[in-house]
Amino acid sequence: MENVITVGLGESVLSRNPQDVLVAFGLGSCLGIAFYDPYMKIAGLLHAVLPEYVNNSHAPGERFVDTGIENTLKEMVAAGAIQASLHIRMVGGANMLVSAELSRTFDIGTRNIASAYKTLERLRLKLACQEVGGNIGRTVRLYVANGRMTVRSIGGTEHDLG
């Protein structure tokens, strides 16, 4: 029986329980970044909100794409995952405010994606696949048992990613 674990905004959740399904509901401008070690069967899902850590911020690192990726990677490795084996996928980063007055200054989705690319490159991590951008929200599910990842958007059917 599946055990759904919600990964809320600014959170990162790791699991090696094969019954767990890690879910990030309604990723709009946020990014859901999934890490999976297929040999150790360890899964991690990060739900990051903002692109880059702000100096002297006391906010949890997982809120930001750059420190969120770093922290989740460290936790995965500490839990026994092998960095070279990690299968990494990314979803979200939409720009949803379609309004002439607002969208000029509100492009957090695009900036989140750019920050993810930069951080992954810096950490020498390879992105296996992604479904990002656009202007619709997405829900992602990461199945710990086998690393399956699904994406669902409004009015759409659930489909596998990578």
Added chain:
Amino acid sequence: MAEIQKLFDDEFMNALREVTLEGIHNAARGFSGMLGQPLTVSQPSIEFVPVFQIPERMAELESEAVAIYLKAEGELTGHMVLILPLKTAYDLVDMLMDQPTGTTCELGSLERSALGEIGNISGAYFLNLVNERTGQSSRPTTPAVIVDMVGAILDVLVAILCVECEEVILLQTTFSCSNRQLDVTFWVIPDSNSLKAYLQRT
């Protein structure tokens, strides 16, 4: 006690509650006038809420909804959002366009424009009352209409708010129409820095 609570004493919060209650009723008057139907307003609540707990205020994050988002700009700033289930949005469009219920089954540009106008009217009526009571001047931005899962809509709102602050004052009410199945959540989130500046001016 939340950090934000320490900025505003009980007297100010009572005054804020009174003004926003009047503002909400005025917003309902504008909305009702456009709809041609009477609306009731549920007892508004005012809470201090950590920004990242805002999604917990709504159930069913995967359900489909429409949000009409406006910023308030000027001397008093903040955010206003109307949130309604997608099916309710279809019914609302039918009411606005004087069509039988069930006519609208997707939201094209005309339908979104009609919904945006509801946001515009509600926001403008709310701010007009607040401006009158406080002697300050604020105006709403052009509304943005978002059609998506509730979680994605709130995700955007949290991303906007968390850049400014960790906690907000959240005013929440529901506009209902007894003649038709219509429940629309109305949120007002004043910017606490502009409230502080207002307190210092008065």
